[in-house]
Amino acid sequence: MSILVYIETPGGKIKKSGFEAMYYGAKTAELLKTTCIGLIIGESDDAPQLGKYGAGSVIQVPYKGDFDAQIFTDIIYKTASVKNCHVVVLSHTADGKCLSGRISVKMECGIVSAACGLPEMKSHLCVPKMVFSGKAKAWYNILTEKGVISISGNSIQPQIIGQDVTPEISNIEIPASKIKVVSRKTVDGIVPLPEAELVVSAGRGMKGPENWGIVEDLAQSLGATTACSRPVADTGWRPHHEHVGQTGVAIKPNLYIAIGISGAIQHLAGVNNSKTIVVINKDPEAPFFKAADYGIVGDLFEVVPRLTTAIQKFKQGH
């Protein structure tokens, strides 16, 4: 038996979440004393790099169409069967959410989705994940011989543990598609929120969309991705894809700076797994301070530019 890791290649590139999945698969293989195979569907020059993050071998399926969960499931399942893989690992991304459950049905096995850390071997393979919107952690036993694990972004820091490998081109049969993608739009040049390590987020305390310049300046000084609270997205001050919280995107960056956000429980549910939280608010009673690591009570229109200057000075010195 072996472990198969499906790696996404949006625009032909492997993103951080892909290397995280590869490294996670390699560490799981280590635990199970077996080998680990990386699988890429489509064109990508990055494929050999998977070896660095622990792939013993890499399989590349020449596929030119758009993402189709049924086709990709079929390819992943057939590859797992041919290569005698008992565990499939993938990222808990937009595409991963369309795939992971399907693969578990094909493999007739247990699945743990949105895993937050490496598995342990108890009576069964036991996988941790956050539940109750970050308020608790659950360890799930996979009771079947085979298993599927999808991992949340920023759950593991990928390390270089191997060398480039030459991908093997697969000649697996590819079924016909039932759906057709007509357009795909992404914001260029910005790390998407689920993958961002540094996030600067702002809320109603900003008073209006015309004031966002200071938030963007701070984000730029850090190389951070911008986010916002629900009321800000709902009133159209900021685009919906920036909304973090229970109904928006759930994130766990290393640093989350919350500016003028009071910290309603629904907002916290989407950000409370951030490693470090900084809260800037003029109201010392804002509930967000209870969840913060560092707090600043003050006028954000003065504090934020001051922080930006301090960051710029720090960056010049490092």
Add this chain to the structure above:
Amino acid sequence: MDILVCISKTPDTTSRVSFKSGDTEYNSDGISFILNPYDEWYALVRALEIAETHQGKVTVVHAGDQSSDIVIRKALAIGAEEAIRIDINPKDPFETAFQIASQVRSGNYRFILTGKETIDYNGAVMGSILAEMLDAPFIANITRLDMTGPDAYEITREIEGGEEVCVLNGFFVASAAKGLAEQRIPNMKGIMMSKSKPLQVVPAVPFNNVVSVEKFTLPEAKKGVTMISPENMEELVRLLHEEAKVI
């Protein structure tokens, strides 16, 4: 035109979280349950909008015991015409999908919607498991769903940092994210009517669980907030670098 919406119940967002039976089971004593927001606000409402435009009917399906009837009645009050309750408390999403699939096969639904995830176990996999069991396309986290022909649909889904639009024909399963519809509050007429709408209780089919909970743990309490003078942002930068080690 029949549409099926899978609904789940979850503890209210503000509920305390604690466990029992040696930390292997959620302690629901004294907890009030609600309809899972993604199922209620987005999946159900968009299904109702489409049914209203195309003279269709929305059925809701739920796997749970009798204590779920109150949230099922709420879905009926919002506008679903009938409900099916599969009489079992599923232990994992695979089991939920398995039970629902057995019901779907006896219906004649044009498509199935559910929420993008439940706010308790945050699995986000029931829909894709169900779709595979039914050999249907599945689109996760959709923010727009339009009928463009008698059996043709245009769907927008969230992707990292953007969105993707796809078209398809025929039966599919999709999970609903924010933006798909606006929340509807049940009115008095809806609440009165919901009491007489059919709520069919069906027995579960035998199923062997594929995962089990080893244990639940609560996160360690935060060490507390360090307050920093608004005049001294250099100090914050120093702490972020030296103490938190995030920059």
